[in-house]
Amino acid sequence: AKGLPERLIRNRYIIRPSLPPIITNFSLAVIGSWTGAIISERVFNWPGLGTLIYQAIEALDAPVIIGVSVVYAYLLVLTVLFLDVIYSYVDPRIRAMIRGG
Incomplete structure (x- = not known):
């Protein structure tokens, strides 16, 4: 492809466009693990939030x-x-929107 080195092709045309969905799914997994920790702590009787x-909730302590x-x-x-900051670093379109371009 255009005589470009394989590393440049991989970084520019494969990895960079595929990063936003990966970052989004990772952040949703982090949020899910925090909310899932509520159930895990209760099931295994671990102290925590x-x-x-x-x-x-049982004591109605508002x-x-x-x-x-x-x-x-x-x-x-x-x-x-954190997701928005990472997006602005990875995606040049978002970086241009922030700068007003």
């Missing part, structure tokens, strides 16, 4: 439920922010 929220929900919301926001 999952056990705390289950005990708070401030703790709200606090844990806020913690999970912050984790979600940080993950999405």
Whole structure:
């Protein structure tokens, strides 16, 4: 292809266009593992936020439920922010939108 080195072809035409869906799926998996940890902690009786929220729900402890929900919301926001930063680094179209081009 155009006499370009194989490494350049692989990086420019194969890896770079395929990275955004991979990054998206990875970030969704991270978010899913945080929410799945709630169930794992309860099943295996491990201490953590999952056990705390289950005990708070059973005791109808609204401030703790709200606090844990806020913690999970912050984790979600940080993950999405990290995803956007990585996207702007990987995809030149997004980088151009940020710069106003």
